[in-house]
Amino acid sequence: HLQGTRWNKNILTYRIGRYTRDLHRNTVDSLVKSAFSVWASASSLTFVRSHTRTADIMVEFVTYEHGDLYPFDGPRGTLAHAFGPGPGVGGDTHFDDAEYWTAGETGMNLLVVAAHEFGHALGLKHSRNPDSLMYPTYRASRSANLLSIEDVGSLLPQ
Ligand SMILES: COc1ccc(S(=O)(=O)[C@H](CC(=O)O)C(F)F)cc1
Numbered sequence: 001h002l003q004g005t006r007w008n009k010n011i012l013t014y015r016i017g018r019y020t021r022d023l024h025r026n027t028v029d030s031l032v033k034s035a036f037s038v039w040a041s042a043s044s045l046t047f048v049r050s051h052t053r054t055a056d057i058m059v060e061f062v063t064y065e066h067g068d069l070y071p072f073d074g075p076r077g078t079l080a081h082a083f084g085p086g087p088g089v090g091g092d093t094h095f096d097d098a099e100y101w102t103a104g105e106t107g108m109n110l111l112v113v114a115a116h117e118f119g120h121a122l123g124l125k126h127s128r129n130p131d132s133l134m135y136p137t138y139r140a141s142r143s144a145n146l147l148s149i150e151d152v153g154s155l156l157p158q
């Protein structure tokens with residue numbers, strides 16, 4: 001994926017396009033907002049929801065071929081992906097709607113996966129620390145580790 005370095009601004013807009021039917025819309029809205037606030041609370045970044053197409057970070061639930069070079073693979077396997085910082089597709093975050101998205105410990109916890117993906121959308125790579133949000137594999141218990149994020153200091157253009 002485009003691994004841009006860092007955003008060159010501290011106020012980033014996001015827009016939610018296609019939703020999943022696994023959760024009520026306002027549940028998706030609040031989980032996405034919470035996932036961004038994980039990073040906002042650990043940095044000087046501010047995330048503002050936008051309803052215009054020109055948002056920096058486009059958030060969508062899609063399946064299989066969906067218009068970029070990284071088609072999804074059905075249930076399990078790849079859960080989501082995000083492009084690194086940059087114009088256009090930069091920052092965009094896609095969730096595989098073939099997964100069952102939940103707010104709890106069953107299925108795939110949207111808050112955990114979104115917080116991880118938004119880390120990538122901000123330019124972070126994976127961590128070798130199994131307790132880190134940016135550890136490469138998903139574990140439902142990770143929701144307990146939402147606040148164990150790291151290397152955030154390197155995140156921002158000061
Ligand atoms: C904890 O959050 C995630 C862990 C693993 C994934 S993933 O299994 O979809 C991963 C994509 C990624 O690391 O973002 C895989 F390479 F596809 C997504 C979110």
Ligand SMILES: [Zn+2]
Nearest residue numbers: 066068070094
């Ligand atoms: Zn995609």
Ligand SMILES: [Zn+2]
Nearest residue numbers: 116120126136
């Ligand atoms: Zn990842």
